[in-house]
Amino acid sequence: MSFHENLRYYREKAGYTTKELANLLNISANTYAGYEIREREPKYQMLCKIADLLNISTDELLGHSSHTPKLLGNKDDEKLISTINELLTLANSNYKTDIQITKIDNDVIYFKNNNSNIRNEYHVNKQILINALNNINKDNLKKTSDMLAVYLSNTDKKLLISKLQNKLKEASLISDNTIREKEFNSIIKAINTVQLSTMDDKFYKNYFKDNDK
Incomplete structure (x- = not known):
């Protein structure tokens, strides 16, 4: 899957709304929407922050990992x-x-x-x-x-x-x-x-x- 598809998948798995995740990242909802809807990729530092919050690796977020999706997220x-x-x-x-x-x-x-x-x-x-x-x-x-x-x-x-x-x-x-x-x-x-x-x-x-x- 692409980055924006992975981002949505892992966000929903972790139990966050787009607004909740944007708040945790200290960015506007519009900026976050650019990542998930308009297919923009964040800078590396922001990418790492997103991955940490979703408890996944940056490779998994970018779709570079061969690992299967995680069974559980922190809010499941x-x-x-x-x-x-x-x-x-x-x-x-x-x-x-x-x-x-x-x-x-x-x-x-x-x-x-x-x-x-x-x-x-x-x-x-x-x-x-x-x-x-x-x-x-x-x-x-x-x-x-x-x-x-x-x-x-x-x-x-x-x-x-x-x-x-x-x-x-x-x-x-x-x-x-x-x-x-x-x-x-x-x-x-x-x-x-x-x-x-x-x-x-x-x-x-x-x-x-x-x-x-």
């Missing part, structure tokens, strides 16, 4: 939820888990594993998840669901370990030596158990990036 919440639920159904069956989406907003997606002994609600960066799902081989549903399940499980466990470490700090304030030692041993045992069940992140780290930043 209904499609995103449907895609994740489809993957989680398969993952929950394979791993005997019960990970569910609890809510989604502009920047993060919230999950809960209802099979967990301590039922944490935790969240992941929405854009990181979208990027990963766009980059994993979408034809291999099992591979994608496995990666998602391990990533979410490890994210849950990292949060749990952090909470247990905070409990260690609270336990250190207990004045009674016997009670304090008993609490310490219980918490350390729980931390070790969680760490042992945490899977190697090499399985997914090339796709799910920068979640800890």
